[in-house]
Amino acid sequence: MxxxxxxxxxxxxxxxxxxxxxxxxxxxxxxxxxxxxFPVHGLDKAMGLAPTRLAITAFLYGCVGLCVAVAMMNFIMIEDWPQNIGGKPSFSYIENMPAFVPIMFELTVFFAAHLMVITFYLRSRMWPFKKAENPDLRTTDxxxxxxxxxxxxxxxxxxxxxxxxxxxxxxxxxxxxx
Missing domain, CATH: 3.30.70.120 (Alpha-Beta Plaits)
Structure with a gap:
């Protein structure tokens, strides 16, 4: 020490x-x-901090979520267990894609949000049961x-x-x- x-x-x-x-x-x-x-607008610029790259990771996590959604729906609804729901053909993913758009959107948001929370905690070194680093409790008030x-x-x-x-x-x- x-x-x-x-x-x-x-x-x-x-x-x-x-x-x-x-x-x-x-x-x-x-x-x-x-x-x-509370967050003070413009404090990061005044301190001369470099811009964060967390937005790039959020985009990449969203892309992962979209890929998982497409692969999952193709496997479940086309290859593994094809079903005729409302007369939609079950032999092609592309023909069914308009019906899958809400699922693709939701999984994109789900992956981006959850992985960003994990990334934020890891980047901030905030593990479970970690002792607080706040030097003065009045700064929380x-x-x-x-x-x-x-x-x-x-x-x-x-x-x-x-x-x-x-x-x-x-x-x-x-x-x-x-």
Whole structure:
């Protein structure tokens, strides 16, 4: 275990937090993490985070769902157990496809949604029974916390954070597992 120092600056308003993030980034400090009780629009851009690729995985998962639906319906309704339902021919998948469109749509959405939830949890490292990483419980209610790495510049960083409207500033020793 290795320890490093971080500063926790607490804000009570999301607009003040946004302007503080812009100011801190302009001063070339590295923001480790920001904890908020709700999503703050534009915070990812203000922090300079790269765009997410989760939409690409959602599309790919939807394609997998569509392929599974087509293969499943072809096997069940054409090859394994063909039935004459309402006079529809049961010897060709293409001729029956209009009747299968709702099933294809539903399985596409089902696969995309369920696999995206699993991907999100894995990507966020949120396993079952994992201890919460939230450093201050007030950030689940009405406070915002900015965590900034400290490299021997505590005083000027604290002064900058006071100027940006932080209501509370704490120096914390954080344990890091490698």
């Amino acid at each position: 290795e320890t490093s120092k971080v500063i926790h600056a607490i804000y009570t308003d999301d607009d003040v937090l946004m302007s503080a993030v812009k100011r801190v980034k302009a001063e070339r400090y590295h923001i480790e993490e920001i904890y908020t009780p 009405d406070h915002f916390l900015m965590e900034i790495a400290v490299h021997g510049n505590e005083t000027e960083l604290e002064n900058l954070l006071k100027e940006t409207g932080a209501v509370e500033i704490k120096l914390i020793e954080k344990e890091e597992a490698h």
